[in-house]
Amino acid sequence: MADVVNRDRIFTVAHDICVENSAGYRRKFAAVEVSSMELLKHYVAAQERHILFDFDWTCIGPNVEDLDEETLNQMRVPKFNLSFDDQEFKNLRETRNFDAIFLTKVLSLKKDPVQYLRRCKELLRDSGLIVLSEITQHHELALIIHALQGLDFEACDETRVYGKYFSTNQLEDTFEQAGYWVCFKQTDPALITTTYVLKKIPKLAREITKVNLDDVSKFDWVEPLQKTILDHLNEPEHKVIQLTSTRVKSTGILGFDRSLNREYVKTSKFRIVCDFSTKKEYREEETRNIDFDDPEVQKLLQLDMHSNHFRNGEWGSIRDLEIKEGERMALKECEHAFVNTLAYGDVSSVAWVESPNQYLVEALSEGSKQELCSVYYAALNFRDIMLAYGQIPPDAIPGQFADNDCLLGMEFSGRLKSGKRVMGIVSAQALATTVITDSTFLWDVPKHWSLADAATVPVAYLTAYYALIIRGNLQQGDKILIHSGSGGVGQAAIAICLSYDCEVFTTTIILPTPETLVLNNTFRE
Structure with missing residues (x-):
């Protein structure tokens, strides 16, 4: 159960909260009444996320002598024998001023949990925290687990579930009586526990x-x-x-x-x-x-x-959590996704990845120039092939794309929410189920065009238009030489020049090829 309860994301977030609400390069944490070395290892392992800090761990409880001495020495975790259930509780000088202490399924063993938590306060600095996990649901399953482990079952209080386990309301009443604020509460239907972060009420108001x-x-x-x-x-x-x-x-x-x-x-x-x-x-x-x-x-x-x-x-609070190896390729049905290579330069790792558009759609307002388009077709360009194979690095692409998850795909065709057929371009991430783009870069698809045809037009024609009209200042009747006229940009350039009544000269492969045949059939004049 230690593995189930403490390797989960809930505990990771609780641990992060303790780190975030402490000061200094060294965090002082304590594991109180740990039931096994495995549980202690899980506590300590969570600190690997915080490489900028050092952590001083201490093991405290009445049964610390049962823990493996050699393993504790290897982990550099000192132990102190301290009983919280004695008639007179005497704290030690070495077990004071902790930033946080950690308790797992300890309160259910106590006849007086309020007194126990009050004594735990003596271990904490002012405003110190407790990460506490207790069984709060699936109590029958908890009983079965106790029986299988051969543990003695002792009822502590008839007001509890089966005389032992707390409801969440009972726990929170206990926290209040003991002088703590509940700062974090999280559970999971798959677990039998609820995890809390409790804060020792400070002496002075902020x-x-x-x-x-x-x-x-x-x-x-x-x-x-x-x-x-x-x-x-x-x-x-x-x-x-x-x-x-x-x-x-x-x-x-x-x-x-x-x-x-x-x-x-x-x-x-x-x-x-x-x-x-x-x-x-x-x-x-x-x-x-x-x-x-x-x-x-x-x-x-x-x-x-x-x-x-x-x-x-x-x-x-917003948290960053590591995606475990087994979750990387987890399948999920979603409306918004894009295509990306999961490993740089490895086209065999191409996969669908959930897109952040699901959050951006909610922010689109009426009258906004941003449009959501469902992608029906997306074209592959030379840039996409080079990126997918790792032949050019992402930072070689002009523009501010450092935070982009994916750079594949520039042109697409599809439908707007109104059903209108459109084609358009985006800076990246057009190989997707949906795109959000500026309406300035969307154009209506002519009725006699298919959406498949339309997806091949924007990049080629915009490239040619920019080169000829914007930068080249093409005029009516000019003479122009176009190299590689059978390519996409070449055909677009020829079409634009002919619309300006220009005299066009083009180069292409001499031998009859599919490309030259396309050129001949497209521009018969």
């Missing part, structure tokens, strides 16, 4: 200085923020800086916040409150989704957590 970062044109907030930071560096811990972004949806506040935390890593002064809504009803300019006078918002901010992100009516 004094908040707000700095709004919504001005992304003049950046008038930069100097006031610099002064605020300097003023707060030597201030007590309860004086914090709150960075807010509630009106502009793309301020870059997450990256900016990470930079500040790295620069001022020795302090934990920064809190961020921002709106990352994607749905249209939450992205109207006049809509203010975060009302700081709202009692619910005030209650949330009272928790004094580092990250407070609002998205489409819900509060939480």
Whole structure:
């Protein structure tokens, strides 16, 4: 069960929250009453995501002598024998001021869980955290597992489920009585546990200085923020800086916040409150989704957590999670997807990948120049072949594509939401089920054209038009030499020149080939 409960993403997020809400290059964590070395290893393994920090782990409990001494020494984890159930609890000097402690299925063993949690508070620094997992569902399954493991079953309290297990309401009442705030709560139908992050209620209320970062044109907030930071560096811990972004949806506040935390890593002064809504009803300019006078918002901010992100009516925090090897090729039905090579330069790794268009569609507003188009056909161009085979690197493509997941595909044909047949171009990612593009680069498909034909037109004709008309300043009656006239761009150039009544000379392969036959049949004159 340790493997099931602690390798999951829920625990990873809880661990990340503890790291994020601590200060300094060294985080001080403790595993309390661990039932096995495997469980301790899972706790410690989560720190591998945070390579910039060092972690000092300690093992605490009444049965630490049962843990393998050699393994503890290899992991550099000291142990301290400390019983939380004694009549008089005496904490040790070495087991104080932890940033976070971790408990898994411990409370269900305690007759007085409130007293137990109060004693755990003595291990924590002010505002320290507890990551706690308890069985809250599928209690019959938990009983079977206990029986199979040969564990003794002892009922502790008749008000609990089977005298042992808590409901979520009972747990949260227990947390409140013990003097903790619930900062994180997550469960999964496939698990029998619920994971909480609890915060020791600080002695002093937080004094908040707000700095709004919504001005992304003049950046008038930069100097006031610099002064605020300097003023707060030597201030007590309860004086914090709150960075807010509630009106502009793309301020870059997450990256900016990470930079500040790295620069001022020795302090934990920064809190961020921002709106990352994607749905249209939450992205109207006049809509203010975060009302700081709202009692619910005030209650949330009272928790004094580092990250407070609002998205489409819900509060939480945005996290990056590793996709495990077995999940990389997981199949999923979805409306929005694009084609990409999963391994650079390896065309055998070409696969469909879910597209972020599912979120961008929600943000499209009426009257916007951005259009969603369902792709029926997409053309392969020479650039796509070169990219897929790794013969040119992605950064060789002009433009700002550093954050693009995929660069394959430039031209397409399909239908708009209204059903209109269109063809168009995008900077990248046209080999897809849907594209979002500027309506300036969409054209109606003539009735006598098929959509398959239309998909081959935009890039060739735009290239030729740009070269001849925009840059070459082609005039009526000019004489022009076109090399490789049988190619796509060559045929487009010939057609444009003939429409200007120009005299056209072209080069092609002398021997009769399919290409020369196409050229002869297309331009008989």
